[in-house]
Amino acid sequence: MARQGQLVIDPHSSSRQLPATSVSPCLAEVLRDLLQGDLDFAEASDTSGLHNLHAFPAKYPPALPRLFIEHLTQAGEVVLDPMVGSGTTMVEAALLERKGIGSDVDPLALLLSQAKVDPPDPARAFQSGLGVCNRAYMTLTRNSERLQQELRQRFDEETRGFLSYWFAPQTQLELMALLLEIEAEPDASIRRFLRLCFSGIIVTKSGGVSLAIDLAHTRPHRAKDKVPRSAIEEFARRLRKNVASIEQSERRDGQIAIVYGDARSLPLQDNSIHLVITSPPYAGDAIDYMRAHKFSLVWFGYPVGVLASHRRAYLGSDTLRPAAEEPLPAPVERVITAVGEVDTHKARVLDRYYRDMMLTMREAYRVLQPGRCAIFVVASSRMRGVDTRAGECLGEIAQSVGFRVVGIGTRRIHRDRRMMPVSRHGHSCSGIEQRMHEEYVVGLVK
Numbered sequence: 001m002a003r004q005g006q007l008v009i010d011p012h013s014s015s016r017q018l019p020a021t022s023v024s025p026c027l028a029e030v031l032r033d034l035l036q037g038d039l040d041f042a043e044a045s046d047t048s049g050l051h052n053l054h055a056f057p058a059k060y061p062p063a064l065p066r067l068f069i070e071h072l073t074q075a076g077e078v079v080l081d082p083m084v085g086s087g088t089t090m091v092e093a094a095l096l097e098r099k100g101i102g103s104d105v106d107p108l109a110l111l112l113s114q115a116k117v118d119p120p121d122p123a124r125a126f127q128s129g130l131g132v133c134n135r136a137y138m139t140l141t142r143n144s145e146r147l148q149q150e151l152r153q154r155f156d157e158e159t160r161g162f163l164s165y166w167f168a169p170q171t172q173l174e175l176m177a178l179l180l181e182i183e184a185e186p187d188a189s190i191r192r193f194l195r196l197c198f199s200g201i202i203v204t205k206s207g208g209v210s211l212a213i214d215l216a217h218t219r220p221h222r223a224k225d226k227v228p229r230s231a232i233e234e235f236a237r238r239l240r241k242n243v244a245s246i247e248q249s250e251r252r253d254g255q256i257a258i259v260y261g262d263a264r265s266l267p268l269q270d271n272s273i274h275l276v277i278t279s280p281p282y283a284g285d286a287i288d289y290m291r292a293h294k295f296s297l298v299w300f301g302y303p304v305g306v307l308a309s310h311r312r313a314y315l316g317s318d319t320l321r322p323a324a325e326e327p328l329p330a331p332v333e334r335v336i337t338a339v340g341e342v343d344t345h346k347a348r349v350l351d352r353y354y355r356d357m358m359l360t361m362r363e364a365y366r367v368l369q370p371g372r373c374a375i376f377v378v379a380s381s382r383m384r385g386v387d388t389r390a391g392e393c394l395g396e397i398a399q400s401v402g403f404r405v406v407g408i409g410t411r412r413i414h415r416d417r418r419m420m421p422v423s424r425h426g427h428s429c430s431g432i433e434q435r436m437h438e439e440y441v442v443g444l445v446k
């Protein structure tokens with residue numbers, strides 16, 4: 001029986017006969033072989049244009065979840081990504097005709113993932129988007145008082161301050177004009193897609209139409225001499241590019257659910273999932289998704305203050321809430337102690353991160369069917385010069401919650417092919433710079 005509020009995807013239901021792919025009876029061996037193979041995917045090209053609709057820090061290459069989904073599940077089975085980010089796993093699950101559940105606590109991650117797994121008809125989306133641009137332009141030139149009024153009334157004082165600091169007055173008017181038209185689009189799938197295009201002109205490596213420089217790599221700095229491009233023109237450009245990406249994408253009607261959910265406490269039944277594949281945030285406090293994402297989320301109605309307190313929902317970031325009580329495995333404690341010898345605050349942060357990962361892995365174990373696999377992809381980092389040994393530590397934690405560790409693969413990260421997470425510190429010698437060459441693929445069986 002499903003508990004109240006639980007999400008139910010029937011692992012046995014299927015709307016039509018799906019092509020059979022073979023899952024070996026001995027999944028552990030298949031998994032071991034996969035982990036020993038090439039996990040770099042240096043030459044792999046993207047399987048779908050949907051992956052490139054919007055930038056997202058530290059998304060993994062689509063070929064990675066694809067490899068494991070293809071070999072460790074059959075068509076019609078349920079793949080879970082409890083930290084779904086930009087939806088890479090879910091797009092691949094749908095392409096391979098698997099069912100999928102993707103959850104996250106980041107509102108922008110949910111918007112992107114939902115837009116990708118339910119893309120609109122490209123011709124209709126293009127028509128609608130062009131209409132948005134034209135009408136926004138008309139309002140801008142003929143009725144800018146209305147836009148001024150919206151800007152005054154819509155946002156609380158703190159959020160208004162944020163907008164005024166980070167967006168030039170003309171850009172604010174243009175974005176407001178676009179937003180009003182997007183909100184008036186009646187079709188939910190088109191509206192989501194247009195929101196994604198809107199966000200895509202703000203959350204970019206270079207800070208897009210905001211006054212921020214380099215939103216992707218460092219702490220945002222306000223440019224003194226940046227002359228932002230016209231938001232309406234940028235939106236039109238982004239619309240064309242994203243519509244072309246959808247046109248080139250194969251369409252599959254996978255049964256995919258994207259839901260708000262904390263990976264430490266999932267709204268799912270025990271033993272209901274056939275494969276977990278996910279990549280958690282990096283160890284330590286170096287990543288701040290919200291810092292970049294709030295630049296577009298404020299436009300979608302999230303006040304700055306609410307977003308600031310929502311930060312605590314992210315793994316490893318809330319040092320006030322009680323964490324998992326039981327002791328961490330000894331090798332994990334040793335890493336934390338080594339960090340603590342240099343910096344006690346950092347050691348507390350790392351301790352919190354690994355405790356949160358313990359809760360996360362316990363949840364993954366609970367919802368997975370016995371005999372099935374879980375894959376955690378994580379990069380290590382340095383805290384005050386000490387390696388956090390994330391791959392090894394996650395392996396130890398996984399074992400402590402009941403998983404069998406089949407192997408830990410290593411993959412090289414291609415820095416230029418990937419938008420990196422935002423550093424809390426913003427200097428190049430921070431953990432971010434030091435950790436980005438390699439990541440670990442922790443392969444587990446329940």
Ligand SMILES: C[S@@+](CC[C@H](N)C(=O)[O-])C[C@H]1O[C@@H](n2cnc3c(N)ncnc32)[C@H](O)[C@@H]1O
Binds near residue numbers: 059106313314
């Ligand atoms: C490395 S990213 C995942 C990227 C993803 N694999 C992709 O390809 O786009 C980590 C994700 O974990 C999410 N996250 C952080 N804390 C979380 C929590 N408590 N529950 C669920 N998701 C969380 C972040 O919002 C972020 O989207």
